Amino acid sequence: MTFYLKMKNEKIAKILFEIGEYLELDNIPFKPRAYQMAALSIDNLEEDIQGIYNEKGIKGVLEIQGVGKGIALKIEEYLKTGKIKYLEELKRRKTIDVKNLLKVEGLGPKRISFLNKELGITNILELKQAIKKNKLKELKGFGEKSQQNILESIAFVETSGLRYMLSEVQKDVSMILEKFKKLKEVEKIEVAGSYRRKKETIGDVDILIASSKPKKIMDEFTSFEGVSRVWGKGKTKTSLRMEKGFNIDLRVVPLGSFGSALQYFTGSKEHNVALRRLAISKGYKLNEYGLFKEGVLKAGKDEVGIYKKLGLQFIPPELRENRGEIEAGLKRKIPKLIELKDIRGDFHTHSNFAGTLISMEEIVLKAIQKGYEYIGISDHTKALKIENGLDEKELALQAKEIEKLNKKYREIRIFHGAEVNILKDGSLDIKNSALKELDFVNIGVHANFKMKKEEMTERVLKAMSNPYVTCLVHPTGRIVNKREAYDIDLEKIFEFANLRKILLEVSSSHRLDLNDYNIKKAKEKGCKFLINTDTHMLKHMDRMKYGIYQARRGWLTKKDVINTLPLNKIYGKISRSNNL
Ligand SMILES: [Zn+2]
Ligand SMILES: [Zn+2]
Structure with missing residues (x-):
């Protein structure tokens, strides 16, 4: 009898625990823990849960520590029918390749x-x-x-293909690095490959470790939590797949060639080919084991030493695409690339005045917390109905609210802008009389993406001719891994942007638009930029770094990016009303 009773308690505990695990996979906050706590408490229960239910009904179940109403109902369902539909639903959902x-x-x-x-x-x-x-x-x-x-x-x-955005894997990779750093056998560790170059998407993650005890490292690695499959395990290289779906290649090298291995496995291929050619022209041989002259090792322990021996300034990983970085390195003209700490504000945030769930005040508080000197609110305008876009009247009401907030929070300046729609014919969906009242005006294409190249170019150029425009946001409309850029003559757009001093956006969102290549092209035309987050949820304000990565890959310095300017200099750069 006791055995039978224990079975029921145990079974229910197991099921609740399983539900918790499924919920965890879905990244639902609090709920998984609630299920796991209830499971634990039932597992430790001295009485028989069926007995409790028979005697007191659901009330009795509710008396068990950690069991709330939702969980009690599920326990009742199990006791009556022998199964819990909710778990089956979760299981079914998991088999979908969401x-x-x-x-x-x-x-x-x-x-x-x-x-x-x-x-x-x-x-x-x-x-x-x-x-x-x-x-x-x-x-x-x-x-x-x-x-x-x-x-x-x-x-x-x-x-x-199945490439991952940096933002999708960064957290997991950091956790793996932390685990490795705790091992005393690890002398040095770095992530190489496209991850280190901060490419917008990556295939595999390449981790490099310097150690004299590779076997121990490999054994630890394959037993890490979250590993779903080991493709191959050897002395110097192990490849495996994580539960999240991405692959990791781990290589272990001796400390003496860590630098050359890091250089080699960071790539890109094109950069390495050009670098090897330079090495040969100077009488060296360069490979993953080191930089050699007549068979003698000249450099290899660290990367800096290799670039130095070849007569080059150190080249940041983000620039290693053979897009002119070696020539610049020889002339000591590698720019000092922009950094996250250079940013002093954000000009692309959406509030619940239009389509999101976050209030302007929440945005302001988060901006203060980030140490920003200014923050721009830029809600959608009326043509974008699904976002409850604002019309002229609502913009005027919003201005009043922002005025109040500016009085309340003296430590930051709140700028009132909007993200105005570029309509099919190139006109804007807000009247000039209202645009004039704004501190800054973002414009962007949000519909009718399929147009002939000339038509699309004309459309955007016409919109940019409006005298109140500050910035062209997400200039090509692409979304990484989801939507291709629309057909548009960017050279014309960049020339005009430079002529009219219209800023170009580097979006830190999943758009990453402009991309690295186009950022560099625009810079060469003389354009200036805003790096923005396009915030729709508070946590989006933290994704600024992804825009910074792209900006660095596009060779931008602090000077190229307007939202690095201090408050006393920024207004003249964003507001058009004063210049007219
Ligand atoms: Zn937009
Ligand atoms: Zn937006």
């Missing part, structure tokens, strides 16, 4: 779950098959056009 389906433009969690219920779709392949059979367009909320768009986006996702 991560990759989310990459398809036009699919959010709700739609993915809807498609799963209606058509049983669990991955991209099945989605494609359903579209081929024209099944999607019959569904509520979809239709011919959205079916076609989804198909195009799938093609894009497939060609861009």
Whole structure:
């Protein structure tokens, strides 16, 4: 009898624990812990839970420590039916390849779950098959056009491959580094590859360790939490896959060649080819083991030594793409790249005055907490209906609220702007009389992306001709891994931006628009920039670093970026009203 009773307690505890684990996967706060605490408490229960229920009903279950109403109901369900539907639902959801389906433009969690219920779709392949059979367009909320768009986006996702955004893996990689740093066998550790170059997306993560005890390091590595599969384990290299889906290659080298290995595995290939050519021209041989002259090791322990021996200024990893960095290094003309600490404010945040859930005051407080000198609020305007875009009257009301906030928070200056829509014909959706009242005006394309190149260029140039424009935000419309840039003649846009002193945005959001390559092109035309976060949730204000990475890859210095200026200099650069 006792055995039977114990079984029920144990089973329920196990199920609750499992629910907690599934919820953890979904990144839901607090709830997983609640389930796990309840599980623990039932596992330690001296009485039989079935007995408690038989005697006192759900009230009795509620008396158990850590069991709230939601959990009590689930326990009741189990005692009555022998299963918990909620767990089955969670299990079913887990088999959907949510991560990759989310990459398809036009699919959010709700739609993915809807498609799963209606058509049983669990991955991209099945989605494609359903579209081929024209099944999607019959569904509520979809239709011919959205079916076609989804198909195009799938093609894009497939060609861009399974690359991860830096922001998706950075936290996990940091945790792995922390674990390694605790091992006394690790003498030095660095992440190499595209991760170190801060490329917008990365394939595999390359970790490099200097140690004289590689076996111990490899054994630790393969037993780390979160490892889902080991592809290969050797003395100097181990490759494995993490549960999140990305691969890690770990290499262990002797301390004496750590620098040359780091240089070699940081890449890019193009940079390394050019560097090896330079080495040969100077009578050296360069490889992952070191820099040699007539067979004698000349440098290799650290990277700086290698660049120095070759007559080069140190080249920051972000510039190693063979886009002129070696020539610049020889002439000692590597720019001092911008850093996160140079930023003094943000000119792209959205408040609940229009479409988001965060108030202007919350944005201001967070900006103060970040040590900013100024913060720009830039809500969407009326043509963007899904974001409850503001009209002229609402902008005037917002100005009053901002005035109040400026009085309340003297330690920061709040600038009132807007993110004004560039309509199909190149006109703006807010009248000049209202634009004139704003401190700054961002303009951007948010609809009608499919136009001929000349038409799109004309459209954006016309919008930029408006005398009140401060900044062209997300200038190409692309979203990393999701949407390609629209067709536009950027050379013309950059020339005009430089002529009219219109700033170009480097977005720190998942758009990362402009990208590194175009940032460099624009800089060469003389353009200046704003690095913005496009904040829709408070935590977005922390993603400024991703914009900084792109700016560095685009060769920007502090001088190129206007939101590094102190408060007393910034207003003249962003406001157009004064100059007219
Ligand atoms: Zn926008
Ligand atoms: Zn925006």
